[in-house]
Amino acid sequence: GAGVSQSPSNKVTEKGKDVELRCDPISGHTALYWYRQRLGQGLEFLIYFQGNSAPDKSGLPSDRFSAERTGESVSTLTIQRTQQEDSAVYLCASSLDTSKQFFGPGTRLTVL
Amino acid sequence: GENVEQHPSTLSVQEGDSAVIKCTYSDSASNYFPWYKQELGKRPQLIIDIRSNVGEKKDQRIAVTLNKTAKHFSLHITETQPEDSAVYFCAASIPPGNTGKLIFGQGTTLQVKP
Numbered sequence: 001g002a003g004v005s006q007s008p009s010n011k012v013t014e015k016g017k018d019v020e021l022r023c024d025p026i027s028g029h030t031a032l033y034w035y036r037q038r039l040g041q042g043l044e045f046l047i048y049f050q051g052n053s054a055p056d057k058s059g060l061p062s063d064r065f066s067a068e069r070t071g072e073s074v075s076t077l078t079i080q081r082t083q084q085e086d087s088a089v090y091l092c093a094s095s096l097d098t099s100k101q102f103f104g105p106g107t108r109l110t111v112l
Numbered sequence: 113g114e115n116v117e118q119h120p121s122t123l124s125v126q127e128g129d130s131a132v133i134k135c136t137y138s139d140s141a142s143n144y145f146p147w148y149k150q151e152l153g154k155r156p157q158l159i160i161d162i163r164s165n166v167g168e169k170k171d172q173r174i175a176v177t178l179n180k181t182a183k184h185f186s187l188h189i190t191e192t193q194p195e196d197s198a199v200y201f202c203a204a205s206i207p208p209g210n211t212g213k214l215i216f217g218q219g220t221t222l223q224v225k226p
Contacts, residue, residue, distance in 0.1 A: 041219070045206065045213050058213075059213075
């Protein structure tokens, strides 16, 4: 079946603008995660959705970051008033049983 | 909170040799330890994982060992091939519970020379 997909693949924006990143998880996967990967670095956990439970936002770096998920399907990560330090690859992953996570290709965000 | 340290940051081996990457974690309540391989410009892919009730797991040329007492786990790749060249990340689950939230190491760039 189809894997995790993300859009756009690349996004260039100006400092201060808002951006919205989209993730389509594998069908049937109840858990969805967002991570940030800065150049040459490991992945940083941002937010976690499990079914219809309230999301775990403990990894969000500031209140400029927010995310939503519609049921057990698509999720959007929104970054308001983008800053240059937000430049990174944003990766989404989904999981059937909260263990094996399958990653999307990522969105490369560049803030000028 | 949980912290994961990964060593070495770069590793160069000759084709056919073995490669070992080591990680340590800080929270003894972590119970799930996956390893991901990321080729340049591509998504991370799960290559092997282990739970805290198991000491070792093997899948063909790849094995992972876990020492809960010392809070470290290692990835072993035998008979390395050029296609094994990539960045490898270890990760540990963030307690409490089995949410699947992970904290990642900083990565090891493995180069296998033909």
